[in-house]
Amino acid sequence: MKTIIQVNDLRKEFKSYSSRSGLKGAFRDLFTRNYKVLEAVKDISFQIQEGEMVGYIGENGAGKSTSIKMLTGILTPTRGSVLINGMNPHKEREKFVKTIGVVFGQRSQLWWDIAVQESFRLLKKVYNVPDEDYKEHMDHVIESLDIGDLLDKPVRKLSLGQRMRCELAAALLHKPSLLFLDEPTIGLDVLVKMKIRRFLKEMNEKYKTTILLTTHDLADIEALCERVIMLDEGRIIYDGSLQRLKSNWGEGKQVQFEFTRHVAEEELYNLSHHLQVEWTQGEREAVWIASVEDDEQVISQLISSIVSSYQIRDIHLKEASTEEIIRNIYEEGIKSHG
Incomplete structure (x- = not known):
């Protein structure tokens, strides 16, 4: 399989200068400045293969944006190497940018005061896209993202959701092999998010577009990556499958029982004591939630015991969400690979 992104021991340091106090301090600052070195990215390494859709996640200040800027050629690394599509992003910038697409949720690549389709035409010339390729590809993109009615509108008159769909179309105008998405669904409503996720899946399947997705909305990660x-x-503290992350760090499962009548907590413990179940009262009186280890046999025994002893109106099984698992990892301060 073809390697699209190759990152080896990538590091980025910034100098933070401080001023001395008083007139003497200001005079000394003219000749020598006090500073300390801030390590934003600390020797990270990873590979991404063609067609992968990878979630790139972390809290604010974790180093996501800095590393993405190095991968896209905006920042030069202090140390280490980046190869994307066989190119060095900051040394071969002009050639490199023609092979990638970028969507930053907070920044626009469209011209603010002109119609969307005029922005598309300008980008078509920038990327030297042939007329035939442009028409065939963009007709499909415009239809999939449902932006046909927006093409004659100036970008400044679009809602956030409309603009983000147009930004995505612009980023894919030249059929890049790699797409960087930084918070592409921030502030969008559920229906627009679903439309964008469906479109990204389609592009990935049709063109094997490799996608690196940075987001705080973990529903995007679960839907795509x-x-x-x-x-x-x-530092990278985990690199692996989303499913393995859930298996390693998910704290069991929860089974919610809705009984047809009130049931005492003591009765439930007596019935399930051999299965090490933790019971908590639900929002309604007849609802109890059993927290149990993620073991099919244990869960089956629990459900069988309860159903054979009580009349049940409803049963709901749920596992810990990705958001809960990741929050637990950060709260516990785990600094090793899962």
Whole structure:
């Protein structure tokens, strides 16, 4: 399989200058400045293969944005190497940018005061896209993202959701092999998010577009990515499948029972004491939630015991969400690979 992104021991340091106090201090600052070195990214390494959709996650200040800027050629690394599509992003910038697409949720690549389709035409010339390729590809993109009615509108008159769909179309105008998405669904409503996720899946399947997705909305990760790379304080603390992350760090499962009548907590413990179940009262009086280890046999025994002893109105089985698992990892301060 073709390697699209190759990162080896990537590091980025910034100098933070401080001023001395008083007139003497100001005079001394003219000749020598006090500074300390801040390590934003600390020797990270990873590979991403063609067609992968990878979630790149971490808390604010974890080093996500800095590393993405190095991968896209905006920042030069202090140390280490980046190869994307066989190119060095900051040394071969002009050639490199023609092979990638970028969508930053807080920044626009569209011209603010002109119609969307005029922005598309300008980008078509920038990327030297042939007329035939442009028409065939963009007709499909415009239809999939449902932006046909927006093409004649100036970008400044679009809602956030409309603009983000147009930004995505612009980023894919030249059929890049790699797409960087930084918070692409921030502030969008559920229906627009679903439309964007469905479109990204389609592009990935049709063109084998490799996608690196940075987001705080973990529903995006669950909907699109099988693999996640998690950063904390500039280091990678997890790189692997989303499913393995859930298996390793998910704290069991919960089974919610809704009884047809009130049931005492003592009765439930007496019935399930051999299964090490933790019971908590639900929002309604007849609802109890059993927290139990993630073991099919244990869960089956629990459900069988309860159903054979009580009349049940409803049963709901749920596992810990990705959001809960990741929050637990950060709270516990785990600094090793899962």
